[in-house]
Amino acid sequence: MPVAGADQDVSPWRVAATAGWFGARRALFYAAAPRAIRRSAARPGTPSLAPGRPRHRSFAMPELPEVRLYVNALDARITGQPIERVRLRSPSLLKTFDPPVSELVGKRVRAIGRIGKRIVLHVDDDLHAVIHLMIAGRFQWRDVGAPLPGKRAAGALDFPNGTLILTEASTKKRMSMWVVRGDEALRGLDPGGVEPLEVNFQGFRAALVRENRTLKRALTDPRILSGIGNAHSDEILLAAGLSPVRLTSRLSTGELRRLYEATRTSLREWTERLRAEAGGDFPKKVTAFHPAMAVHGKFGKPCPRCGAPIQRIVYASRETNYCPECQTGGRLLADRALSRLLRRDWPRTLEELEAIRTPDTA
Ligand SMILES: [Zn+2]
Secondary structure: OOEEEOOOOOOHHHHHHHHHHHHHHHHHHHHHOOHHHHHHOOOOOOOEOOOOOOOOOOOOOOOHHHHHHHHHHHHHHHOOOEOOEEEEOOOOOEOOOOOOHHHHOOOEEEEEEEEOOEEEEEEOOOEEEEEEOOOOEEEEEEOOOOOOOOOOEEEEEEEOOEEEEEEEOOOOOOOEEEEEEOHHHHHOOOOOOEOOOOOOHHHHHHHHHOOOOEHHHHHHOOOOEOOOOHHHHHHHHHHHOOOOOOEHHHOOHHHHHHHHHHHHHHHHHHHHHHHHHHOOOOOOOOOOOOOOOOOOOOOOOEOOOOOOEOEEEEEOOEEEEEOHHHHOOOOOOOOHHHHHHHHHOOOOOHHHHHHOOOOOOO
């Protein structure tokens, strides 16, 4: 197990070399592979409305409200604290090798930030540690020097007042950490989508109609909008009364305005709700699937607005839920034209969309 830090368990250069090999290999793959090869790794499935087994939801990827919850909890605990040690267990966690992760040791966390769904530790000397939890990555806050727990631990950052443990409860190791220096390198990790809670209506509309996309794709594409994923996009579309397969180019100004307001209201309400539920404790069981959601994960259940049974589109590894009465004029989304549309413009997997880093590499 590679370990970096002041305790000299293992020399820092070895950590850099180990992590660097994996990081470099991955970076080279993404830089060199043609788009078709990168896409094929995602293995798109076929759209279906067939009733299947309920999907496993305990590890829905944290989205903007959940990530903000972590940002607040981390800010309260580690802003101003020095990083005393970095422990890495998962060889796939670290995606960069220069600067080496050992450079973080002894430096102080100056602020906690966020780029979309990525959490950023801004550290002394213009260093930034950026963490994307993806689907199954999570944080735990433990006592000083706590041991790494079982197979799920990916690594830890040790502080004088506690230990931030990174876990990933999946055999697919997708959680990612980048250590970069300088603002420009940090911007390189920004997929470029607008912040839905900060952008004005004009900016929102411009981002949404720049490409002609299905609404589901547009909302969940981090190059278009920042921080929204599968769960909150379903809730937003119900609140806006818009079909997930509507094309952005066909939306009227009134519909765009409704979507803008629904997006902000829904994300704000969920942020407040999660904050109230967590209280001052470090967030536990963080997931973008919440039993109190109106439509996401509610296939077959009555819509809280109109009582009609919630429907779903299952495509590849994700499920989209909608209310036909509130969103599609009573129509079930199940025909051949829809299948073609989904193949062309639907988020295939979370990993694929999240792997998009900048417009240039998309
Ligand atoms: Zn309804």
